[in-house]
Amino acid sequence: MxxxxxxxxxxxxxxxxxxxxxxxxxxxxxxxxxxxxxxxxxxxxxxxxxxxxxxxxxxxxxxxxxxxxxxxxHGDFGRSYTYGVPVADLIAERLTVTLPLALMAILLSVAIALPLGASAAARRGGAIDNFATFFAQTSIAVPAFWTGLLLILLFSTRLGILPSGGFPGWSSAPWSALTALLMPAVSLAIPQAGVMTRVVRAAVLETRQQPYARTALAKGLSARRILWQHCVPNALVPMLAILGLQFTFLVAGSVLVENVFNLPGLGRLAYQALSQRDIVVMQDVVLVFAGLVIIVNFLVDLSYLAVDPRLRSESA
Structure with missing residues (x-):
């Protein structure tokens, strides 16, 4: 190991x-x-x-x-031509917005896709399966920034229950900060939830055909127990694989979504640096983005070994 x-x-x-x-x-x-x-x-x-x-x-x-x-x-990313401050300070400040946003989006996508995909596989051809297919196709087709604009029109302009943009900061009002990140996180999560729903459905359908699932059914276990105790845990490896890829799309999507919601995150910093031709900030931000994606995929790669003992034995 x-x-x-x-x-x-x-x-x-x-x-x-x-x-x-x-x-x-x-x-x-x-x-x-x-x-x-x-x-x-x-x-x-x-x-x-x-x-x-x-x-x-x-x-x-x-x-x-x-x-x-x-x-x-050595942790020295240089000084920004535009802002005149160390780039490391800019990145550290913006990460406090981008990382919680990405984490919220991943959690929301898993919370939507896991029960929906598993239920669709358990009732193949039924109403839930048809809804899951419609949701997956629709959510993948609609860009995240367009979803964000629709959410602003509904919950900010019409209903007035959520802020349309800006970020108050974590120190002054943590609950307000979470509220400000809610609609951007939903905008990023919906397309990823559509992709993961299809992956979960296909993986659970495959595990339901395995001998251990049929043996459990022959022993008299309920279909619900077989689904959640046997099929879903054995379908975690493809889910983890798609989570690593989703983080890449979340990082790319944050550039547009953060500008739509006027969030001071890394995506907005990258856009501002590009428009101002601040090369030092641009290359440092892109390097941080790439480093985050590589590290997350490295952790996902290691998690395969934790959830699937067969992979540990094959690697050994």
């Missing part, structure tokens, strides 16, 4: 290194000069050259990459 974890950790660090190189190269070839954008078009050539030297833009690409990577390894 320890050897497996060490191999996975080695793969994690290699993946992060490769992703960091890709991010830096892509950001470096983007059009536009950060120094020119910072000073404006009326800046003199001497002032522009001095700022480029201060930013390190006149150094070779490889040297700038190694300098950036060494700073990231």
């Amino acid at each position: 320890i050897a497996i974890m060490l191999r996975r950790l080695a793969g994690l660090f290699l993946t992060l290194a490769a992703v960091s190189l890709l991010i830096f190269v892509v950001m470096d070839v983007l059009p536009g000069d950060p120094a020119s954008i910072t000073l404006g078009t009326s800046a003199s050539p001497d002032t522009l050259a001095a700022l480029r030297e201060e930013m390190g833009l006149n150094q070779p690409v490889l040297l700038r990459y190694l300098h950036w990577l060494a700073g990231v390894a």
Whole structure:
């Protein structure tokens, strides 16, 4: 087990290194000069050259990459050209919004998809199965930001029971902060719940055909007990696989959803940095996004071994 974890950790660090190189190269070839954008078009050539030297833009690409990577390894993400503060402080502040939002969205998607998908598999061809199929197809087809706009029109504009945007902060009003994240979390959760519903339904249908399920039925166990004590636990591996992929889509979707709800999260920070051509913030935020996705998928990969003893024996 320890050897497996060490191999996975080695793969994690290699993946992060490769992703960091890709991010830096892509950001470096983007059009536009950060120094020119910072000073404006009326800046003199001497002032522009001095700022480029201060930013390190006149150094070779490889040297700038190694300098950036060494700073990231020590927790120094550089300073923002636009905000004039350490990028690490900006990211830490925005993570207090994005991480709870992603966690709420994942919990909501599981709370919707697990009972709906399992019930649809237990009553194949029935009304619940038809509803689950309709829900999955509809929720996958509708973008998360459009769902967010509809929620704002219903619960904020018409009913006036939820805030349409903004974030009050955790220190002043935790309950208000949770309320502000509720509609964005639902917007992100509904498409993922549709995907997971289909995965859960297919996995439970497959486990119901296994010999242990038929044996339990022959012993006189109720269909409900067989479903929740035997079929659903053995369908957890594909569920965990889709959870790792869903986190990737949640990170990507947060960029639009956070802008729709005016949330000060990482997604909105990435959008602002892109519009202001703040390369330091852009590459650091993208690296944090990629690191979160890689780490979550690493944890999901390890969770396979925890929920399925067969995988542990095969790895050994």
